[in-house]
Structure formats: C-alpha cells, structure tokens
Amino acid sequence: MRMRKKKWAEPYLDAHPEYALSDPRELKGQWKTFLKGKTLHVEIGTGKGDYLMEMSRMYPEDAWVGIEKEHNVAAIACRKMLEDETFSTENNRLIVADGANLEDWFEAGEIDVIHLNFSDPWPKKYTHKRRLSSESFLRIYEKLLSPEGCVRMKTDNQSLFEDSVLYFLQNGFTFTEFSVNFRRNEHPEDAITEYEKRFMELGQPIYLLKAVIDRSKKTED
Numbered sequence: 001m002r003m004r005k006k007k008w009a010e011p012y013l014d015a016h017p018e019y020a021l022s023d024p025r026e027l028k029g030q031w032k033t034f035l036k037g038k039t040l041h042v043e044i045g046t047g048k049g050d051y052l053m054e055m056s057r058m059y060p061e062d063a064w065v066g067i068e069k070e071h072n073v074a075a076i077a078c079r080k081m082l083e084d085e086t087f088s089t090e091n092n093r094l095i096v097a098d099g100a101n102l103e104d105w106f107e108a109g110e111i112d113v114i115h116l117n118f119s120d121p122w123p124k125k126y127t128h129k130r131r132l133s134s135e136s137f138l139r140i141y142e143k144l145l146s147p148e149g150c151v152r153m154k155t156d157n158q159s160l161f162e163d164s165v166l167y168f169l170q171n172g173f174t175f176t177e178f179s180v181n182f183r184r185n186e187h188p189e190d191a192i193t194e195y196e197k198r199f200m201e202l203g204q205p206i207y208l209l210k211a212v213i214d215r216s217k218k219t220e221d
C-alpha cells in the first residue's frame with residue numbers, strides 16, 4: 001500500500017538539499033573523502049531511515065549513504081535525522097532518487113558494502129525484474145563494488161530469499177555468510193529497526209546472506 005501523499009514532504013526535501021541529495025553526480029568517486037569514512041556503505045531502499053541512522057551512530061568511522069526513491073518516505077527519514085539533536089550527519093547522506101541510477105553517482109570499485117534491507121519482494125513473476133537482487137541490479141553491483149566488497153541482504157520474505165540465492169549464484173557471486181534465522185542468536189553489530197522487531201516478535205525468521213564476487217570464476221572466464 002502506498003503512503004498517502006504528505007503535503008510537507010516535497011517542501012521539506014527542497015529546503016534541505018545539503019542532506020537530501022537528488023542527483024549527487026559531483027560526488028562520484030569522492031564519497032569517502034566527503035563523508036570522512038574509511039568504508040563506504042550504501043543502503044538501497046532506506047525507507048524511514050532507521051537502519052541508516054543507527055548504523056551511522058554505531059560506526060561513525062565509516063561513510064553511510066541511503067537511497068530512497070519514494071519522496072514521502074524519504075522526507076520522513078530526512079526529518080528524523082536532521083531534527084534529532086543527538087544525531088550527527090557528518091558521516092551520512094540521503095539520495096532521493098531511484099537506485100537504478102547508481103552508476104551515475106558512484107565510481108567503479110567505490111562501494112564497500114551494499115545493504116538490501118527488507119526490500120520490496122515484487123511477488124508476481126512479471127515483476128521479478130524489479131527486485132533489487134535481480135540480474136540487472138547484480139550487474140551494476142559487480143561494477144561498483146570494491147575488490148573485497150559485498151552485498152548484504154536481509155529479508156523476512158522466504159520466496160524472495162530463495163530466488164535471490166539463485167540470482168547471486170547464477171551471476172558470479174558466492175556467499176561468505178548465510179542464515180535462514182539470523183536473529184536466532186544476538187547480533188549486536190547489526191541494528192534492529194522497529195520494522196524488523198515486529199517480525200521477530202511474531203516469531204518470523206529473518207533471512208540473511210552476504211555475497212561477494214567469486215573472483216576465481218571471473219578469472220576462469
């Protein structure tokens with residue numbers, strides 16, 4: 001269900017172009033310098049910003065960029081971060097645009113970690129190509145990831161997870177981390193959002209994978 005349009009959303013985003021970026025091409029290749037971070041994390045589908053916000057706090061030495069194409073949702077995230085006096089925006093920014101344009105904003109090999117958190121599962125077969133783990137996106141990720149870079153995916157949707165495992169394997173990735181019940185154990189290194197917490201309280205397993213490019217196969221090719 002789409003969120004009802006918020007009249008204040010567009011004016012708020014327009015008033016904060018220094019944080020809510022619409023087309024940051026000038027930062028291509030410069031993100032780590034700009035955000036003063038040693039590792040560049042990019043979350044595609046940031047939603048209301050809880051994960052980006054908490055991870056930015058937990059890892060202030062890293063650079064964090066969230067991408068959210070829905071302006072109403074992005075405005076909520078933006079306001080949450082800018083109006084929290086305890087939160088520093090020095091190491092993070094929000095891009096309000098479609099993640100399909102990643103190559104316009106990031107240089108080849110620039111991103112260290114791509115986060116896909118509870119992405120839209122696009123359940124109908126004819127919409128599978130829109131999934132953030134689909135082949136077209138994986139090809140982009142391969143170009144933009146650093147040599148040791150990875151894609152880290154979490155979801156509550158079993159079908160999306162099962163299909164995504166095949167997508168990654170069919171497109172030259174391999175797994176360094178894999179769980180069909182990630183929150184079975186405590187993971188203090190990873191922020192839990194209110195959205196994720198709701199599934200945990202219902203006993204819903206959280207699926208996780210961490211995928212890296214299989215360099216041995218690429219060498220053989």
